[in-house]
Amino acid sequence: MPVRSLLLDPRRWWPFTAIVLLVGGLWTLGSRVATTDEAPRQANPHEGFPAPDFALENLSGETVALADYRGQVVIVNLWASWCGPCRAEMPALQNVYDDLAADGLVVLGVNSTAQDSEAAARSFVAENALTFPILLDRADDVSQTYRLRSLPSTFIVDRSGLIRAVLIGGPLSEAVLRSKIEDLLADAP
Amino acid sequence: MLPTLQIGPLAMPTGPLLLLLGVWLGTWLAEREADRLGLNRDTVSALALLGLIVGLVGARLGYAARYSEAYAADPLSLISNNLATFSLPEGLAAGLLAATLYGRRQGLPLRRTLDALAPLAGVLSGAAALAQLASGDGFGAPAQLPWSLYLWDDYRHPSQLYALLAALGVFGLWWRWGRAGFAGFGFLLMIAGLAATTVFLEAFRGDSLLLTGGWRSAQVGGLIVLAAALVWMRRWAESAQPGQSRT
Numbered sequence: 402m403p404v405r406s407l408l409l410d411p412r413r414w415w416p417f418t419a420i421v422l423l424v425g426g427l428w429t430l431g432s433r434v435a436t437t438d439e440a441p442r443q444a445n446p447h448e449g450f451p452a453p454d455f456a457l458e459n460l461s462g463e464t465v466a467l468a469d470y471r472g473q474v475v476i477v478n479l480w481a482s483w484c485g486p487c488r489a490e491m492p493a494l495q496n497v498y499d500d501l502a503a504d505g506l507v508v509l510g511v512n513s514t515a516q517d518s519e520a521a522a523r524s525f526v527a528e529n530a531l532t533f534p535i536l537l538d539r540a541d542d543v544s545q546t547y548r549l550r551s552l553p554s555t556f557i558v559d560r561s562g563l564i565r566a567v568l569i570g571g572p573l574s575e576a577v578l579r580s581k582i583e584d585l586l587a588d589a590p
Numbered sequence: 591m592l593p594t595l596q597i598g599p600l601a602m603p604t605g606p607l608l609l610l611l612g613v614w615l616g617t618w619l620a621e622r623e624a625d626r627l628g629l630n631r632d633t634v635s636a637l638a639l640l641g642l643i644v645g646l647v648g649a650r651l652g653y654a655a656r657y658s659e660a661y662a663a664d665p666l667s668l669i670s671n672n673l674a675t676f677s678l679p680e681g682l683a684a685g686l687l688a689a690t691l692y693g694r695r696q697g698l699p700l701r702r703t704l705d706a707l708a709p710l711a712g713v714l715s716g717a718a719a720l721a722q723l724a725s726g727d728g729f730g731a732p733a734q735l736p737w738s739l740y741l742w743d744d745y746r747h748p749s750q751l752y753a754l755l756a757a758l759g760v761f762g763l764w765w766r767w768g769r770a771g772f773a774g775f776g777f778l779l780m781i782a783g784l785a786a787t788t789v790f791l792e793a794f795r796g797d798s799l800l801l802t803g804g805w806r807s808a809q810v811g812g813l814i815v816l817a818a819a820l821v822w823m824r825r826w827a828e829s830a831q832p833g834q835s836r837t
Contacts, residue, residue: 411824575664576667
C-alpha cells in the first residue's frame with residue numbers, strides 16, 4: 402500500500418503528514434461559520450430550531466399561545482389521560498413548576514384531546530391538583546405540527562423560543578427535568 | 591426519517607436500536623480479527639463489551655455530576671431510561687480506562703488488541719450515521735443539489751448519508767490494506783481515515799457545534815486526532831522490527 406511505503410521513509414512521511422494537516426487546516430478555516438451567513442431557521446419540532454407556535458384553549462376556555470411566553474423557559478408536554486407514563490410524570494412537572502415558576506419557568510400541558518376524552522382530562526387534572534396551564538388540542542393541530550409519535554413527548558423551549566431538548570417517552574423524573582432547564586433559566590431574560 | 595419503530599404497543603427509538611446492531615456486528619468482526627491475530631476472541635469481546643458498558647455508566651454519572659443537586663435529591667433518576675441524559679466525554683474516558691485496565695490485567699498486547707478492535711470503530715461510525723438518519727439529527731446545511739434530502743422544511747446536504755458512505759469507504763480501505771503490516775497499523779489507519787472524513791464532511795453539516803470565531807468543533811477535534819494518528823503511525827512503524835508480522 403502507498404501509505405506503508407511512505408511510512409518506511411521519514412523524509413517522505415513527515416512532508417506527507419504536513420501536507421495532509423495543512424490541507425485539512427485550510428479546509429477547516431474555509432468552512433468556518435460566520436453568524437451573519439446563517440439564514441434564520443424555520444420553526445420545526447427539533448432541537449436547535451424555533452419552536453412552532455400554537456394557540457389553544459385552556460380548561461377555562463381562554464386562548465393561550467406559546468408566543469405569549471417568549472422570554473420565559475417553557476416546557477411543552479404532550480400528554481393524554483389514558484397514557485400511563487404521562488400520568489406518572491405529572492407530579493414531577495408540577496413540582497418543578499411550583500419551584501421554578503418564579504424564576505421564569507412555564508409548563509404547558511398540551512392534552513392530546515383528539516385521542517383522549519376532555520372529561521377524563523379534566524378529571525385527571527382535578528384529581529392531581531395540577532396548577533400549570535392545561536391546553537386542549539381538540540383538532541390534533543399541535544400533535545401534527547410537533548410530529549407526535551409517542552406519548553408523552555416533551556419539548557424544552559428557551560427564552561428566545563428555540564427548542565433546546567426533545568424528550569420522547571417517559572415518565573420523566575424531576576432530576577431529568579431540572580437538568581434540562583437549569584442552565585436555560587440561568588440565561589438572562 | 592424513522593425516529594421510532596412501533597412494534598404493537600411498544601414505541602422503540604430507532605437510533606439506539608441501530609447502535610445496538612452496530613455493537614453486535616462490530617464485536618463479531620472484532621472477534622474474527624482477534625482469531626486472525628492470534629488473540630483470545632472471548633477476552634477481546636469481553637474487553638469491548640466492558641468498555642461499552644462502563645462507558646454508558648460513566649456517561650450517565652458524568653451527566654448527573656453536572657447537575658449534582660438535582661440528582662442528589664432524586665438518585666433513582668440515575669437509572670432512568672432517558673437517552674438524553676448522557677455525557678459523551680465522561681463516557682469515553684470511563685470506557686477507555688476500563689478497557690485499558692482490563693486489557694492490562696488480561697495481558698493483552700496493546701497494538702494487536704487495537705487492531706482487532708478497529709472494525710468495531712468503523713462499524714460504530716456507520717451505525718451512528720444511520721442512527722442520525724433515522725432520528726433526523728446530524729442534518730446537513732441547506733443546499734439545492736440533485737441528491738439533496740428534504741429534511742426539516744428545507745433541501746439539505748444528506749450529511750448522514752455522506753457519513754455512512756465515508757464510514758463504508760474507510761472500512762473498505764482498512765479491509766483491503768489495514769490488515770497487514772506492523773502491529774497497530776490497521777487501528778491507526780481506521781482512526782486516521784475516520785478523522786480525515788470527519789474534517790472533510792463536517793463542512794456540509796447544518797448543526798455543527800461552533801467554537802469562538804465560527805470554528806466547527808468536530809473539525810478541530812478531527813484535525814487533532816488525525817495529527818496524532820499520523821505521528822503515532824510513524825512512531826510505531828519505526829519501532830516495529832524489519833519484517834515483523836502481526837500474527
